[in-house]
Amino acid sequence: MTQPLIMVAPNGARRGKEDHVRLPLDLVEIVAEARLCHAAGADALHLHIRDTSGMHSLDAGLYREALTELARSVPGIAVQITTEAAGIYSPTEQYxxxxxxxxxxxxxxLREIARDPDLAPRLYxxxxxxxIRLQHIAYDRGDLDLLAQSRATGIIRAEQDEVICVLGAYAPPRAGxxxxxxxxxxxxDGLRLGLCAFGPQEQACLLAGARAGAEVLRVGFENNLLSPDGTPWPDNSAAVASLRHHLERKAA
Structure with missing residues (x-):
């Protein structure tokens, strides 16, 4: 089994300290978590930033600050930003x-940008x-069909073939x-697969994805706080280390 890239998603757009005390919110915490996760085996970081009140933000200035500090403090980890709307931002603001x-x-x-059919071609x-390397987020088969249609019409270029499929859902809660x-x-078919999953079967889903040829496996508190036995992970790096261990054991 080819070893996929492990991406950690340590916070997401919605969860806070009330969900887990080790969920990183400010830049100092995000950088510290990135350092621990990289040491535990994470190759990449899925970056969400928060404003001073702890709310999800797409502020370019805050993003630049975070990207600069991550490049300085954890130079070995690749960083992917999110453009997630999270019920706050319009496609124009995402663009x-x-x-x-x-x-x-x-x-x-895919579904968020499709809210503005005139803007979508400009973004791609x-x-x-x-x-810019794009990873399309697909929450269900309908999103994958939209991706296929957009590629067929040329709105999405042939080389923009990277997708992350989401198993389960945040709201209403549904475990993958x-x-x-x-x-x-x-x-x-013809797509480069990434995978993430909500709920305590997150790791089982990701290992199934690895067997199916997924190139990117995303793990972390954005999607799941629980280990396979149902107990809370102590932090994101523990989830990363466990996934890395199981991938290496299966590859041996």
Missing amino acids: ACLDALRPAWASVS ALAADQG RPEELAALAPAL
């Missing part, structure tokens, strides 16, 4: 964030022209299950 930052790597929700063209991946398989 503005991507345009202002022009990062190396960004995740973009911007990414192609600026060399490994068997869900099989139902998505027919729509994944």
